[in-house]
Amino acid sequence: MLELVKMVPENYARISKCMVRVLFTLLWVYSLSSCGIWSSGSYKNVSCDFDYYIKEEDKTLDVSKYELRKNNENDSCIIRVTDISSYDYTKRIYYKKTGIEKILCYDSNQKIRYAFFEYSEARIGPRYYFDEHGNITDSVDTDAGYTICWAQAMAIGKAHAGHKIHKTKPNLILTKEDEEIIRWQFFYTNKKEERKRVSL
Structure with missing residues (x-):
């Protein structure tokens, strides 16, 4: 009977250590899957749709329609035309909904030569090159190799940051690592006003 009493505290200590290990393992697994949208796969329901088509009207710039270096705004977009760039004219169209x-770049004859797209600070979609007649001579898919699109990356980043995001100044930024590393980078400001980064 005395031996049985002595064994119980030893077994209890062993069981406690085992329980602590199990709890740490569960916490570690939870931290890895803390971004619910990523682990559930529901990010796949986020639409990546955007019309990257360059319209005929975009192939020639009528400078007289715009006040240079000023925002021209309507319900759906903000247009800004500048004459300060590596090209003679640049027309930037910001779509409010998405x-x-x-970004459309024109030569001195106001003919399109180059076009690309940005979301936050990331180049996305195709990059087009044009000849003097407005025909596409080359295109580069800037999203090649990425398994998720810009919208999905932003949704995952927001879900991961969740309640930690600063309410009035979140400063959400999405960018790409670089050409060598195929990875999205999501930056945000937390409630302590610290900049945080999530690699996706």
């Missing part, structure tokens, strides 16, 4: 910006 947050995507279409």
Whole structure:
């Protein structure tokens, strides 16, 4: 009977250590899957749709329609035409609904030569090159190799940051790592006003 009493505390200590290990393992697994949208796969329901088509009207710039270096705004977009760039003219069209910006670069004859798209600070979608007649001569898919699109990356980043995001100044930024590393980078400001990064 005395031996049985002595064994119980030893077994209890062993069981406690085992329980602590199990709890730490569960916490570790939870932290890895803390971004519910990523682990559930519901990010796949986020639409990546955007019309990257360059319209005929975009192939020639009528400078007289715009006040240079001023925002020209309507219900759906903000247009800004500048004459300060590596090209003679640049027309930036910011689409309010998606947050995507279409950047069109023109030569001195106001003919399109180059076009690309940005979301936050990331180049997305195709990059087009044009000849003097407005025909596409080359295109580069800037999203090649990425398994998720810009909208899905932003949704996952927001879900991961969740309640930690600063309410009035979140400063959400999405960018790409670089050409060598195929990875999205999501930055946000937390409630302590610290900049945080999530790699996706």
